[in-house]
Structure formats: structure tokens, C-alpha cells
Amino acid sequence: MVEKVVILGSGPAGLTAALYAARDDLKPIIIGGFNAGGQLMLTTEVENYPGFPSGIYGAELIDSMRKQAEKFGAVFVNDDVKEVDFNSRPFKLKTAAAKFEAHSVVVATGASARWLGIESEKKFIGKGVSSCATCDGAFFKNKEVAIVGGGDTALEDAIFLAKFATKVHIIHRRDEFKASRLAQDRARANPKIDFILNSEVTEILGSGSVTGLRVANNKTNETSDIRVDGLFVAIGYKPNTGFLKGALDLDEQGYIVVSDEVKTKIDGIFVAGDVADKIYKQAVVAAGAGAKAALEVRFYLQRNDLM
Numbered sequence: 293m294v295e296k297v298v299i300l301g302s303g304p305a306g307l308t309a310a311l312y313a314a315r316d317d318l319k320p321i322i323i324g325g326f327n328a329g330g331q332l333m334l335t336t337e338v339e340n341y342p343g344f345p346s347g348i349y350g351a352e353l354i355d356s357m358r359k360q361a362e363k364f365g366a367v368f369v370n371d372d373v374k375e376v377d378f379n380s381r382p383f384k385l386k387t388a389a390a391k392f393e394a395h396s397v398v399v400a401t402g403a404s405a406r407w408l409g410i411e412s413e414k415k416f417i418g419k420g421v422s423s424c425a426t427c428d429g430a431f432f433k434n435k436e437v438a439i440v441g442g443g444d445t446a447l448e449d450a451i452f453l454a455k456f457a458t459k460v461h462i463i464h465r466r467d468e469f470k471a472s473r474l475a476q477d478r479a480r481a482n483p484k485i486d487f488i489l490n491s492e493v494t495e496i497l498g499s500g501s502v503t504g505l506r507v508a509n510n511k512t513n514e515t516s517d518i519r520v521d522g523l524f525v526a527i528g529y530k531p532n533t534g535f536l537k538g539a540l541d542l543d544e545q546g547y548i549v550v551s552d553e554v555k556t557k558i559d560g561i562f563v564a565g566d567v568a569d570k571i572y573k574q575a576v577v578a579a580g581a582g583a584k585a586a587l588e589v590r591f592y593l594q595r596n597d598l599m
Contacts, residue, residue, distance in 0.1 A: 294382045294393045301400035303330020304575040305565025307357040308582030314364035325372030329354040396560045401532040403566040412496040420502030425449035441526035447475040454484040463488045554585040
């Protein structure tokens, strides 16, 4: 059986695409793997998604979006895509357990935050450790936080966090930053921001939530503890596109190259969310892209008499 559309990914982009496609009676198949639910599953309360004045937990929002898509006939497959063939039509996709054919595909597999990789980090993700300052910064009003990184994102996030926090420590493993001179000058001019250079976080301290960090100087090998209520990791993202090499155009960072926001070089293959967006990385932006991708699917199927 050839599906009208298969959607890869089940974060806000994939789920919104699923909702729109299901309401168009396209009976979408959603292959939900690659960190099912997306980045929202790693946060606690979401306060900047429209329609929830009291906030909503990330996992709860994802669950509601999934149920809404299922209500209109979306079918979910809990697996990862291993291989794709976009050179022939219908398009072919393979998971570990099944094979699919589809007239159109929406790729919404997202991007995964790069983490420090230390053992104590895992238990505090969503409990004081975050990869998104613009998502979670407001929760740290009048508190002390740290951010790890040395690029533009890290320094710009530090400046943003300083609007809420009493103190922001920038921890960087080198003594020089990759960030632009403008970003560096702005951060150094902010009295709430200080710099801990040639240093790496070796342990996150706390019980139920973060209470501090153990930091090692990689020049002197000396360690020290600093008191913080939160840690933001800003060392980059990795788009979940390894399975697409050779199938779609990817940029040097692995993000899918798009035109008109959601189109790829192959007619019938569309993209939504963080798998192509390296700037905004917000649930509401991803959801909007998911809606656009699903609408483009409908236009494509209508043009080609595949509805």
C-alpha cells in the first residue's frame, strides 16, 4: 500500500503536520523515533506556547498534540527510520521492523542538543539543566546561573539570562571565544556576567535540583565548587539527519537545505522544524513550519492527482 504522506518525527513540527494532514483525510503515518516528542520532552513547564496562560508541562503539551492528531486519524509508529530512497516514486522508507512507500514525505526529525556528557548531567535535565535559555531563562529570576560555551549563542544567551538572574557565570574550556567581538564586548560590559575560562564542568551538584557545579581548571588541574541554581549548556545542536546523507542536500552542519521554508530539491519531500532551523529553535516556530509543510503536501498531491 502506498501512503499519501509519511511524517518523520513527533515533536511540535511533526505533530502539527500530522494534525493538518489528518484533517485533510490524508491518513498520515507518523514514524515518531529520534527522541520522540522532541526537545519539549526535556523541559518541565512551557510558558511561551500560545493558549496556555498558566503554562503547561512539555510532555503534557506533546501528549495533547499527539491525541489531537490521532483524533483525526493519524497513525503512529514507534520506530526510527534507518534508510530512505527518494530517487524513485513512490518514495521508500525503512525502519528496523517495517517498510513504507509514500507519495510524499515530511521530514521533521529535529535536532539534538549537544550535552557535556558527564554522568550527573542526565539526572538534572529539566531540573535545573537546560539547553534553551530563551525557553527556560524566566524560571531563574533572581537566581544565580551558569552557562557553558564559547560561541555567539553562549554569549548572547548569557546576556539574555542576565535579564532575570542575579549572576551569570560563563564557563569556557579555552581562554578565547569563538563568538563575535560584538557579542564578547556586550557580555563583558554587563556587570551581572563573569567569566570562568580554561575550565570545564566535571560534576553537577544537588539532590532534587541543581545547587552548584564542580569546575576544573584545565591548566592548573585545580577544582572548585560554585553555587548556582541552574546550568545552561550552549555548545551546539546536531540535526538528526544522519540517515539522509546522499538523499537530500545538507549544509556543512548537517541541516537540511530548504527553499521557501519547507521545500527540498525533491518535489514531494518537505521539511519542518529544527532539522532545518538553526536560528529560532522554538516549539511555536516548529509547529508553524509543520502546518506549512502539511499544506504543501496537500498542494503537491492535488497537483499530481494523488489525493
